[in-house]
Amino acid sequence: MKKLLPLCAALLLGCASTYAQTPTIAPATASPATDARVSAIKALQIPNGTITFAQRDESPTFTAPDGKVQNNLPPRTIVKLVLNPAKGSNINVELWLPDAEKWNARFLGLGNGGSAGRINPLSLAWPAASGYAVATTDMGTAPNADSGVNNREVWKDFGFRATHLMTVAAKQIITAHYGKAPEFSYFNGGSTGGQQGLQEAQRYPQDYDGIITAIPAHCRTPLHAYFLWNDQILKKTPFTKEQEAAVIAAGNEYMAARETPPVAGKFVSDPRYTGKDAEAVIALALKKDPSLTPAHADALRKLFDGPRHTVTGERIFNGIPFGSSISSAHGHLYLFKWVFGANKKLEDINFGNDIDTYTAALGPYLNAENPDLSAFEKRGGKIIMTSGSVDSIVPTHATLDYYERVITHVGSLEKTQSFFRFYIIPGMGHGGGPGIQNTPNLLDVVRAWREKGTVPEMLHGKRVVNGKTELEMPLYPYPAKTGWDAATSSFKAVDGPRGGVERVAPAFRPAAAE
Numbered sequence: 139m140k141k142l143l144p145l146c147a148a149l150l151l152g153c154a155s156t157y158a159q160t161p162t163i164a165p166a167t168a169s170p171a172t173d174a175r176v177s178a179i180k181a182l183q184i185p186n187g188t189i190t191f192a193q194r195d196e197s198p199t200f201t202a203p204d205g206k207v208q209n210n211l212p213p214r215t216i217v218k219l220v221l222n223p224a225k226g227s228n229i230n231v232e233l234w235l236p237d238a239e240k241w242n243a244r245f246l247g248l249g250n251g252g253s254a255g256r257i258n259p260l261s262l263a264w265p266a267a268s269g270y271a272v273a274t275t276d277m278g279t280a281p282n283a284d285s286g287v288n289n290r291e292v293w294k295d296f297g298f299r300a301t302h303l304m305t306v307a308a309k310q311i312i313t314a315h316y317g318k319a320p321e322f323s324y325f326n327g328g329s330t331g332g333q334q335g336l337q338e339a340q341r342y343p344q345d346y347d348g349i350i351t352a353i354p355a356h357c358r359t360p361l362h363a364y365f366l367w368n369d370q371i372l373k374k375t376p377f378t379k380e381q382e383a384a385v386i387a388a389g390n391e392y393m394a395a396r397e398t399p400p401v402a403g404k405f406v407s408d409p410r411y412t413g414k415d416a417e418a419v420i421a422l423a424l425k426k427d428p429s430l431t432p433a434h435a436d437a438l439r440k441l442f443d444g445p446r447h448t449v450t451g452e453r454i455f456n457g458i459p460f461g462s463s464i465s466s467a468h469g470h471l472y473l474f475k476w477v478f479g480a481n482k483k484l485e486d487i488n489f490g491n492d493i494d495t496y497t498a499a500l501g502p503y504l505n506a507e508n509p510d511l512s513a514f515e516k517r518g519g520k521i522i523m524t525s526g527s528v529d530s531i532v533p534t535h536a537t538l539d540y541y542e543r544v545i546t547h548v549g550s551l552e553k554t555q556s557f558f559r560f561y562i563i564p565g566m567g568h569g570g571g572p573g574i575q576n577t578p579n580l581l582d583v584v585r586a587w588r589e590k591g592t593v594p595e596m597l598h599g600k601r602v603v604n605g606k607t608e609l610e611m612p613l614y615p616y617p618a619k620t621g622w623d624a625a626t627s628s629f630k631a632v633d634g635p636r637g638g639v640e641r642v643a644p645a646f647r648p649a650a651a652e
Contacts, residue, residue, distance in 0.1 A: 175315055179217055182314055184307050191218035200263045208263035212240035217311055221303050226291035229278040229300045232257050233308055234266040235315050242269035245312055245320035246581070247305055247338075247346065249331015250274065253283035253472050254296065271320065273308035275300045277330075283472035287480050290503075294652075297358075297503035298337040305338070305345045322589060326581055328352030329532055329568065332523075336506035339521060341650065343514035348584040352524045353568055357455070357536035358504040359497050360445075360646045362473045363489070364455040364533075367445035369468035370485055375437040382464045384427035385419070385438065389460030392419045398622035398629065400609065405565035405572040406461035408619065409527045409534050410638040416442040419460055441467070448490040452643035456535035459528055462567060467530040473500060493646075502651035509543040511558065520588045521558040522580050526566030528573070534562055535639040541616065542637055551617070559594055559615040565601075574599035574611055596631070 179192040196213045221229040254277035265272035278295030286292040313319045325346045332354020394402040444457035525534035541560045548554045565573010586592040601609040621632030
């Protein structure tokens with residue numbers, strides 16, 4: 139997705155780039171005024187924080203240790219700081235501040251990916267090149283996810299605190315540097331960054347004027363229970379690449395009758411399905427690949443259904459979407475180590491008492507499930523939220539249901555869409571996928587909505603392969619869908635169904651806590 143996150147900077151799969159050393163910064167030959175501004179930043183008193191680095195850089199090019207390059211950078215001041223709001227909390231933050239004449243008077247907060255723990259400096263380069271004062275954080279989980287083992291302060295930092303404190307400190311530094319506060323502030327994140335964005339809207343509505351929350355891992359503890367559920371199943375009954383391909387093809391073929399002609403059989407646009415649909419896909423997969431056994435069929439029933447509580451039968455999370463990767467839908471099990479310790483055997487964790495313990499410990503901090511966005515809406519805030527229809531890493535079911543719960547709380551779809559719009563992107567996975575891979579720069583879209591009142595009634599989606607556009611498709615805000623006009627052989631908006639997914643039980647969405 140073109141500058142959506144940028145996507146790889148915020149994907150759950152660990153695309154948050156790492157770097158073993160701080161890239162070399164070429165110090166500028168600065169004017170006395172510039173030196174004074176840098177000195178003023180160094181002298182700032184940050185609540186519960188310390189500025190560890192402040193230096194101006196005039197190089198027009200930034201090269202990350204992995205060789206990726208960003209050109210056309212303006213002269214900028216780079217600032218690093220550490221925040222310690224509590225014993226056991228250690229949050230790293232980095233800002234890039236373009237020189238005043240290049241600054242667009244806007245602040246951009248960037249989300250992270252996976253378990254975070256590192257800052258990707260390249261993610262700061264393109265916003266700085268576009269004129270933004272930009273900041274990101276490691277979410278307090280450095281040097282790796284094991285930092286959260288039995289450390290409740292890290293749970294709070296990762297869940298909500300690091301992003302908010304980054305935002306507060308960044309605005310303080312920006313105001314000191316430019317002599318005025320940002321005119322507008324935006325947040326852009328996906329996956330873990332999507333969790334961060336929704337936490338901001340729910341807990342700290344004053345922080346941002348507009349938020350992009352893409353493929354958001356907001357239903358965090360149930361999502362990782364889904365990973366564990368799949369992990370335990372796939373360890374007992376693994377699938378070969380060929381078998382997985384047959385299952386994906388079966389899902390695409392079975393759902394083809396519900397698709398528009400240009401995409402039928404290529405991918406699944408609407409991830410909602412029933413148990414009857416699942417049985418039909420399993421039967422078709424068995425026909426496609428005779429090596430699939432009855433054990434594989436039983437495993438697929440559980441994978442497509444998703445985890446339930448073994449005692450109460452309550453829904454913990456939904457299952458793997460048709461047409462999506464099975465092999466990507468497990469792992470990411472660090473949260474269980476946080477609660478049960480590094481030595482706990484993951485295969486021994488049960489979906490009864492153990493899941494209750496895990497949910498009670500982490501859910502109040504990590505989950506961003508509060509449908510009350512009234513304070514954010516009243517201040518004029520705008521949210522654009524997206525999900526991929528074939529994303530098996532953060533399936534869209536819980537996100538769709540969250541949006542429905544917001545509608546119920548607000549009172550109507552129309553009022554909800556006046557400040558919050560949700561798009562299910564056909565054929566998109568967790569970055570890439572067989573369908574739409576590119577949308578407009580959603581930062582530009584949310585800015586135009588917030589600042590000019592330009593409502594995003596439709597987005598233009600594309601699939602581009604080797605520089606060639608293979609598919610163009612209009613994307614409409616849920617519950618509308620992309621339909622087909624047979625008379626003109628073109629796409630059109632059609633009314634789509636509301637809901638249609640089983641709700642994660644309230645027991646697994648505990649109320650937020652500080």
